[in-house]
Amino acid sequence: MKRVALWAPLAIFAxxxxxxxxxxxxxAGTTIKSAMVGKPxxxxxxxxxxxxxxxxxxxxxAEGQPRLLNVFASWCVPCIAEAPxxxxxxxxxxxxxxxxxxxxxxxxxxxxxxxxxxxxxxxSDAQSAVQLSLGSSGVPETFVIDGRGIVVKQHIGDxxxxxxxxxxxxxxxxx
Amino acid sequence: xxxxxxxxxxxxAGALAALQLALATIGIARGREDVTAAVxxxxxxxGLLALLAMVLLIYVFLDSDMSVKLVVxxxxxxxxxxxxxxxxxxxxxxSMLLWVTILGLAxxxxxxxxxxxxxxxxxxxxxxQAAIALGFYAFLLFSSNPFARLSPAPADGLGLNPLLQDPGxxxxxxxxxxxxxxxxxxxxxAVGALVTRDVGPAFAKAMRPxxxxxWIFLTLGITxxxxxxxxxxxxxxxxxxxxxxxxxxxxxxxxTALLHSVxxxxxxxxxxxxxxxxxxxxxxxxxIGTFLVRSxxxxxxxxxxxxxxxxxxxxxxxxxxxxxxxxxxxxxxGTVRAGTTFDPVSREGGLVAxxxxxxxxxxxxxxxxxxxxxxxxxxxxxxxxxxFFNKAAGPIALLLVAVMAVGPLLRWxxxxxxxxxRRSLAPIIATLLAAIALLFVRPGILPWAGxxxxxxxxxxxxxxxxxxxxxxxxxxxxxMVVAHLGIAVSLAGMASDSAFTQETLVxxxxxxxxRVGPYSVTLDGISPVIGDNWSALEAxxxxxxxxxxxxxxxxxxFFSNPPTSTNESAILTVLDGQLYTVLGQPDGQGRWQLRLxxxxxxxxxxxxxxxxxxxxxxxxVGRMRRERRAAMREYWA
Numbered sequence: 121m122k123r124v125a126l127w128a129p130l131a132i133f134a135x136x137x138x139x140x141x142x143x144x145x146x147x148a149g150t151t152i153k154s155a156m157v158g159k160p161x162x163x164x165x166x167x168x169x170x171x172x173x174x175x176x177x178x179x180x181x182a183e184g185q186p187r188l189l190n191v192f193a194s195w196c197v198p199c200i201a202e203a204p205x206x207x208x209x210x211x212x213x214x215x216x217x218x219x220x221x222x223x224x225x226x227x228x229x230x231x232x233x234x235x236x237x238x239x240x241x242x243x244s245d246a247q248s249a250v251q252l253s254l255g256s257s258g259v260p261e262t263f264v265i266d267g268r269g270i271v272v273k274q275h276i277g278d279x280x281x282x283x284x285x286x287x288x289x290x291x292x293x294x295x
Numbered sequence: 296x297x298x299x300x301x302x303x304x305x306x307x308a309g310a311l312a313a314l315q316l317a318l319a320t321i322g323i324a325r326g327r328e329d330v331t332a333a334v335x336x337x338x339x340x341x342g343l344l345a346l347l348a349m350v351l352l353i354y355v356f357l358d359s360d361m362s363v364k365l366v367v368x369x370x371x372x373x374x375x376x377x378x379x380x381x382x383x384x385x386x387x388x389x390s391m392l393l394w395v396t397i398l399g400l401a402x403x404x405x406x407x408x409x410x411x412x413x414x415x416x417x418x419x420x421x422x423x424q425a426a427i428a429l430g431f432y433a434f435l436l437f438s439s440n441p442f443a444r445l446s447p448a449p450a451d452g453l454g455l456n457p458l459l460q461d462p463g464x465x466x467x468x469x470x471x472x473x474x475x476x477x478x479x480x481x482x483x484x485a486v487g488a489l490v491t492r493d494v495g496p497a498f499a500k501a502m503r504p505x506x507x508x509x510w511i512f513l514t515l516g517i518t519x520x521x522x523x524x525x526x527x528x529x530x531x532x533x534x535x536x537x538x539x540x541x542x543x544x545x546x547x548x549x550x551t552a553l554l555h556s557v558x559x560x561x562x563x564x565x566x567x568x569x570x571x572x573x574x575x576x577x578x579x580x581x582x583i584g585t586f587l588v589r590s591x592x593x594x595x596x597x598x599x600x601x602x603x604x605x606x607x608x609x610x611x612x613x614x615x616x617x618x619x620x621x622x623x624x625x626x627x628x629g630t631v632r633a634g635t636t637f638d639p640v641s642r643e644g645g646l647v648a649x650x651x652x653x654x655x656x657x658x659x660x661x662x663x664x665x666x667x668x669x670x671x672x673x674x675x676x677x678x679x680x681x682x683f684f685n686k687a688a689g690p691i692a693l694l695l696v697a698v699m700a701v702g703p704l705l706r707w708x709x710x711x712x713x714x715x716x717r718r719s720l721a722p723i724i725a726t727l728l729a730a731i732a733l734l735f736v737r738p739g740i741l742p743w744a745g746x747x748x749x750x751x752x753x754x755x756x757x758x759x760x761x762x763x764x765x766x767x768x769x770x771x772x773x774x775m776v777v778a779h780l781g782i783a784v785s786l787a788g789m790a791s792d793s794a795f796t797q798e799t800l801v802x803x804x805x806x807x808x809x810r811v812g813p814y815s816v817t818l819d820g821i822s823p824v825i826g827d828n829w830s831a832l833e834a835x836x837x838x839x840x841x842x843x844x845x846x847x848x849x850x851x852x853f854f855s856n857p858p859t860s861t862n863e864s865a866i867l868t869v870l871d872g873q874l875y876t877v878l879g880q881p882d883g884q885g886r887w888q889l890r891l892x893x894x895x896x897x898x899x900x901x902x903x904x905x906x907x908x909x910x911x912x913x914x915x916v917g918r919m920r921r922e923r924r925a926a927m928r929e930y931w932a
Contacts, residue, residue, distance in 0.1 A: 123629055129572065130621035133579075137614055139665065140586075142672040 154274035162253040166243025176243025182269035186294040188216040189263040194231035196259040202278035203235035210238040218242040266294035301351035302442040308344035309432035312425045319422025331418040335406040342403025349396040356383040362448035371454040371856045373828045381465040388441035397476040412501040420487030430612040454856030463523035474513025475581040480505040482578035485571045489627045499560035510550045511911040518904030529862035529877045531892045536684045541664045542584030549577035552653040567634040579617045638709040645702035652695040700755035726751030738794030745790030752783040770917025778910025785903025791896040802886040812893025834878045849878040
């Protein structure tokens with residue numbers, strides 16, 4: 121028994137080694153998995169920011185139809201880059217709502233005039249409170265929400281041309 | 296040309312390490328003294344060649360030789376010379392070369408200075424040292440060549456991370472590495488002793504100074520690193536429990552335990568197997584730390600760039616060295632005669648308790664550091680932070696402090712429990728008085744226990760000097776007193792910082808005062824400043840307290856190569872604490888963000904750390920003087 125105990129340190133080290141090797145051979149994680157996926161949207165009601173377009177409440181996302189929630193701002197350059205893709209999604213029949221972060225009415229109106237307006241509703245999130253509660257750390261980000269108010273996908277960064285198919289698929293799957 | 300010479304020196308050093316290992320192995324296996332006689336000189340030359348490679352790398356950095364890839368990636372011609380110099384090890388390849396250089400030099404130092412170890416064990420030790428060096432030379436030469444050229448050479452380099460552009464870089468890594476890698480000597484000693492089955496007091500006495508030297512440097516390195524992070528990062532914290540810090544703490548914990556158990560082996564011929572084990576564990580922790588930091592396996596949790604090839608290489612080395620040493624331990628230690636035994640209530644018993652508690656803390660830190668990797672292999676991403684470490688390790692550390700207070704008051708071999716309590720009366724009273732006094736200021740539970748125990752430990756650590764002839768007390772006893780007192784001082788600083796720190800974040804206009812602790816801080820103005828390779832916005836703050844007014848200059852610094860900005864904090868040190876100020880961003884309406892901390896007695900943390908290292912130094916000098924005197928007596932007898 122005593123002699124067996126002498127090999128215990130080696131056994132412990134071997135175990136440690138196995139763990140570390142498994143950590144090393146696993147491919148490094150380069151995608152950030154959203155903690156929001158599978159969870160319901162937080163409750164919020166936001167006032168409108170541009171004339172003629174209603175504000176945004178979380179209840180909208182529980183009306184039965186999957187929708188996109190796009191977090192954007194007029195002061196954000198990548199948001200300009202993704203605008204054509206949002207217009208494409210809108211043309212494909214996907215309803216999109218906007219969350220304008222730390223923005224003003226005239227600035228957003230100008231942004232929509234220049235880059236197109238894909239949004240059904242836009243809520244003004246003046247202090248980023250809703251953005252933070254969504255677990256979004258920057259602009260732009262896009263959430264796919266099924267018809268029951270559950271987040272099914274979080275896309276971080278601007279939507280590029282080759283992201284559109286994935287987002288469309290997520291919307292279809294949610295139906 | 297210089298870079299090629301450096302590479303050649305590295306190859307030669309590697310070849311000599313191979314030769315050293317071969318000579319030692321053949322010499323010991325065949326019992327040929329003519330073969331083993333060559334081992335010492337080879338070890339010395341090997342160390343010097345590694346040093347030459349390091350010096351040449353520093354030369355190409357100072358020279359800003361932009362045809363060397365490493366210089367291009369980590370330096371810039373406009374950098375002040377001190378950062379070109381220290382920048383040589385402010386990167387992966389250079390720091391690994393520094394690592395190997397210290398490893399080679401440590402082996403060389405053993406070859407030159409070690410006279411008390413039996414020749415056979417010494418040769419086995421140098422053989423083990425060469426085996427370690429060989430692996431790391433291979434690592435450098437095959438996967439991390441610091442002298443690789445870049446063609447065509449660019450006009451200038453990419454610059455050094457501005458956070459590293461601080462005098463701390465010149466001091467902290469070499470000190471810490473000397474400590475880390477110095478532990479390789481203890482490791483090699485243990486392997487050597489296992490090979491020759493020669494474990495006893497003489498072996499322990501020979502090993503002790505080497506462990507002490509490594510431990511002193513490790514202590515200094517950690518203390519310096521902690522202060523550097525504290526003032527450079529601008530977060531006001533001095534320890535973050537991040538994996539890189541833990542990588543330096545773990546060898547320190549093991550080395551501290553080793554330092555105490557080696558004393559039991561040297562004085563009482565007890566704890567043989569345990570001491571050998573600790574010597575193996577201490578350097579293993581250094582290597583694991585190096586692996587964790589260098590492979591990027593821990594940062595991979597945060598999806599940063601990783602280099603799995605290098606990680607795999609170091610991991611293979613780890614498996615060979617640690618696995619090999621532990622296998623040797625399992626096979627051989629059973630044949631080492633058991634040492635003497637002792638009573639539970641005795642100095643030895645106290646030291647065993649110290650060792651066990653240190654090992655538990657080491658285990659907690661190791662588990663906390665590796666847990667994210669374990670969790671990741673089950674598909675869970677998480678990180679382990681201060682709440683875990685503080686809650687898990689804190690209470691055990693405090694228990695250790697209590698044991699540490701009583702330990703030096705115990706007699707060797709056997710002691711009477713009631714007499715021990717009588718001797719501990721003064722520290723117990725000091726602890727209780729402090730605890731009661733602190734009830735009025737109501738710190739949290741851990742800081743409260745920490746401050747009370749610090750008071751008790753302070754009294755207990757000077758108790759061994761009580762009623763003794765101070766001039767005849769040996770220097771190493773003073774060493775123990777100073778080191779233990781240093782722990783009390785450091786603990787008081789930590790507890791005080793976590794209990795009484797006041798922090799405020801304000802946006803102020805010029806002339807508007809902000810209050811923090813006993814200070815009223817006014818922003819007098821902001822002006823631009825130009826440095827060697829940076830420009831800055833510098834605030835002029837006036838900190839008033841009572842009648843005194845002091846001016847402070849925190850900066851928001853902008854570097855152009857690479858383009859980054861840093862917060863250079865301004866710290867006002869006074870007797871009862873530090874005022875820590877950081878300049879933040881302007882809000883565009885004439886107001887500036889200021890982050891202010893009042894940290895009572897925080898400086899004690901690093902003062903204590905320095906005292907601990909000083910205690911080690913006193914102990915080292917004291918032991919060496921005694922050995923020399925004993926040798927002289929023998930000579931004249």
